Structures are given as structure tokens and as C-alpha cells.
Amino acid sequence: NAGVMQNPRHLVRRRGQEARLRCSPMKGHSHVYWYRQLPEEGLKFMVYLQKENIIDESGMPKERFSAEFPKEGPSILRIQQVVRGDSAAYFCASRELINNEQFFGPGTRLTVL
């Protein structure tokens, strides 16, 4: 059973461009979480999704950030018009319906030039 997969592992964007981060949860997992880790800081919750539904987006910045988890395919975290302050590691985690243990992917490291 493959673990949580994220791609790309490293992403470089110039200011103003769009960044798309993908997360494929573990097989059988229908719950996906996104977390952000700014340089030298702790992990911060961003958004929690189930298939086709955003359940909790209380940690998402109000502008430029969006997330989806379609019926088919990976979950996508989209950052529009990136700024240097968006440079961070973005981690995705998934879990089963009845268990709360979350399994994390290797992360996507976004660098904004």
C-alpha cells in the first residue's frame, strides 16, 4: 500500500505566478488535510477536505489560496499570484474514515523567487 504521495517535491515559481500542489492520499483514505510549514516555524493547519467537500478551511489565507479534492484524482492546493512569503513546505496528510491517525506525505517545497 503506497503511502501519501505529493508532487512535485520541489517547485520554483516567480512572484505573480500560480502554484499547484498535488496530493494523492493513501488507498482507502477519504479525508485529506493540508499543512504549511514556514521556514524555521512549526506546522500550521490549512484545510481539511473530504471527497468533493471542504469541511474546515479555517487555516487558509483569505485570498489567493484554494483547495479541492475531486471525486476522481488527487487533492489540489492552488496558490494564485504567489509572493515570497508563500515560500514554505506544504504537507498533505490523509486518514481513514474511522481512525484519527494521519499519514503524511513527503511534502512540496515551494520557493518563490
Place this chain on the structure above:
Amino acid sequence: DAKTTQPPSMDCAEGRAANLPCNHSTISGNEYVYWYRQIHSQGPQYIIHGLKNNETNEMASLIITEDRKSSTLILPHATLRDTAVYYCIVHGSGNTGKLIFGQGTTLQVKP
């Protein structure tokens, strides 16, 4: 979710047991104690969780005090690969499951 308090850093000799404490004095009856760790720059890794009974798995043991106000994660034979930041997180089964990470404890295992 209850707030947790952990020491910022600890050292442990390789091969010895590492005992990582966590205080969660405001924990409520339906809240679990979870432990995760993050090895340098990698994604966090689930270790163990418990409600009120002590728990053991292939990675670690979790000892929860009778009043549930504190717990200890035990790595029985620490190796250099156990060097990581360890997070103690408390949350209830009724919430969305989002993890609120504190600063954790940086465990340095030394040869």
C-alpha cells in the same frame, strides 16, 4: 482542544531509553493524546495515541497518568535515527481531526 506543554529540547544517549514528557492539564474526558514526530524536513510521522490506558506498539510506549493531566512517550532503545522533533497533541474524537502542532521537543540522540 487542550493545550500541551513540552520541554523544548532533550538529549539521550544512543541505546538508552528516551522519555519525553508532556503536560496537558486541561484535557477533557473525550480527548486523546497523540504523538507525532518530524525527522529533519520530512513529513510528520504518527507514533502512538491513547485515551487513558498505557499503550505500546512497535515504535514506542505511551504512559498516561491516572488523572490524565500528563503523559510520557518512551522510546525504549533510542537510535541516531530517532533524532527528531516530537509533538504531543491532544484532541477529541468529535473535532475535525485537524492537528494543532505546538513547538514540540527536539530530541537529540547522541552516540
